[in-house]
Amino acid sequence: MALSIRQQIFDAIKARFETILRSNGYDSDLGSHIFPWKLTSISSEDELPALRFRDNTAERTAHVGKSTIHRVQYEIEVLERSDVTADEIRSLLRDVVKAIGTDVTFGGLAADAEFSEDNFIIDIANRIIASGQMTMTVIYRAGEYDE
Amino acid sequence: MSDADTVKSIITNVKTILTTGGYQLEDNGIGSDKQLLTACAVAIEYVGESYEDSYGQNASFGELILNLIFTFNGVDPSTRRTNIADHIHFVRDGITVEALNVGDLALTKLVSAVRTDTVEASYERPFAEVTYQIKIRYREDDTYGD
Numbered sequence: 001m002a003l004s005i006r007q008q009i010f011d012a013i014k015a016r017f018e019t020i021l022r023s024n025g026y027d028s029d030l031g032s033h034i035f036p037w038k039l040t041s042i043s044s045e046d047e048l049p050a051l052r053f054r055d056n057t058a059e060r061t062a063h064v065g066k067s068t069i070h071r072v073q074y075e076i077e078v079l080e081r082s083d084v085t086a087d088e089i090r091s092l093l094r095d096v097v098k099a100i101g102t103d104v105t106f107g108g109l110a111a112d113a114e115f116s117e118d119n120f121i122i123d124i125a126n127r128i129i130a131s132g133q134m135t136m137t138v139i140y141r142a143g144e145y146d147e
Numbered sequence: 148m149s150d151a152d153t154v155k156s157i158i159t160n161v162k163t164i165l166t167t168g169g170y171q172l173e174d175n176g177i178g179s180d181k182q183l184l185t186a187c188a189v190a191i192e193y194v195g196e197s198y199e200d201s202y203g204q205n206a207s208f209g210e211l212i213l214n215l216i217f218t219f220n221g222v223d224p225s226t227r228r229t230n231i232a233d234h235i236h237f238v239r240d241g242i243t244v245e246a247l248n249v250g251d252l253a254l255t256k257l258v259s260a261v262r263t264d265t266v267e268a269s270y271e272r273p274f275a276e277v278t279y280q281i282k283i284r285y286r287e288d289d290t291y292g293d
Contacts, residue, residue, distance in 0.1 A: 005181070064190040064216050065173020069274070104222075111182040111220050112273035139273055143177040 004147035005109060005140055006072060010036070010055055012106035013074070013138075016099050017051055026095045030078060042079055042129060049092060050079045066144045074136045082122065082130045089120045089132045096134065110140040148255060150288050154211055156251040157258060157283055158191065161213065163250075164241050165189050170217070183274070187219040187234060194280065198287070207287045208259065214280050221275025231268045231277055238279050239263065247283065260284035 003011075020031035033050035035042075042050055058072045078092040097115060104113040113136055120132030148156075162172060171178035173190040180186035194212040201207035217234045221227035248256040264280045 063218070064192070065188065066175075067173065067177050067188070105182060105184060108180075108182060108184060111184075112222055114272070141177065141181050141183065141274075143181075146177075 005142050006055070006058070006070065006147045009072070009106055009109050009138055009140065012109060013053065013100075016102070016106070017053070017096070020051075020095045020099050026098065027091045028095050030092055030095055045081060048080055048129070051092075051096070052077045052079065062144075063141070067141050068144060068146070070140050070142055070147070072138050072140075074138065076134045076136060078132045080130050084122060084130050086120070086122055089122055089130060093118055093120070093132050093134060100136065106138075110138050112139045113137070114139075148251070148257070148288065150209060150285075153252070153257050153285050153288075154196070154209075157211055157247055157285060158193075158213070160247045160250055160252065161191060161215075161242060164246055165191075165215070168237055168241060183218060183220045187217050187230070189218075190216045192216060208284055209287050211283045211285065212264075212280065213283070214278055217277040217279070218274050220273055221270050222273045227270065227275050231275065234277050235266050235268075235279060238281065242281060242283075255286075257285045258283060259286060 014034055014036050017034045018031045020026045021029050028049055030049050030051050033047045035050060035052045037054045038052050042048065053074055053076045055072050056075050058070060061069045063069050076096060078089065078096065080088060080092065100113050105111065116135045116137065118132060118134035120130070122130040166172060170189040171180070171186050173188055178186060178188065192214040194214050196212060197210045199208045215238060219230055221230070242261055244258050244261055247258040247261065252258060262282050264282055266277065266279050268275065268277045
């Protein structure tokens with residue numbers, strides 16, 4: 001069974017995030033711990049820094065002719081120990097943006113990817129993990145009644 | 148040839164011109180370059196028709212109004228501009244009286260004029276769109292009104 005475009009893009013995003021390694025010119029090794037759709041907490045500090053992402057919402061617009069424009073929104077969360085500085089969280093967020101920016105079409109699967117807002121939390125009492133969240137929208141075109 | 152058949156033949160010839168020019172007709176589905184990274188999709192919308200009054204022995208004429216809607220990936224601003232120019236002038240140069248009087252219209256040559264009313268380009272990231280309104284004048288069936 002052929003995978004939907006949405007599934008192929010999801011898989012491509014995961015593969016892209018896995019390239020975030022110092023050996024590839026990034027500022028972190030975030031790519032070592034990628035967790036698609038992991039909603040539970042990180043179990044150990046050994047799994048940090050980590051990245052969780054999920055395709056929460058999607059919007060479809062019928063286009064002229066026989067195509068549909070899809071806008072799938074991804075929530076991306078980078079996680080680090082709570083004693084890190086804001087600079088380090090910013091650096092992780094930058095690595096995420098840089099990785100996506102290497103090819104926003106994911107090899108021709110998508111038309112574009114764009115980031116909107118982000119926010120982060122560090123150094124909160126009784127929290128063992130600091131985090132930064134960002135929202136990315138991937139836009140792609142598919143056939144009528146196709147994903 | 149009935150006027151409906153004339154109009155259908157004109158549309159067939161417009162489709163042939165666009166397909167030969169390398170455009171992905173939306174009628175045929177989404178095409179291989181789904182994200183329109185290098186290809187351009189085109190939809191043909193039938194906007195309407197208008198008719199001229201005929202006087203005495205003069206033939207009567209109708210004008211078919213079509214919107215040709217081109218869609219392509221326009222994220223890069225410089226290629227967006229050049230692509231817009233290419234698509235607009237492809238229509239202006241390619242959809243002519245001579246090019247339309249072929250196929251079922253080759254003998255009767257019912258198309259007598261092609262004119263452009265409006266051409267508009269727009270961009271909502273990531274897709275750029277050009278809407279080219281073309282008006283194609285054709286000679287109506289002589290038996291009309293008899």
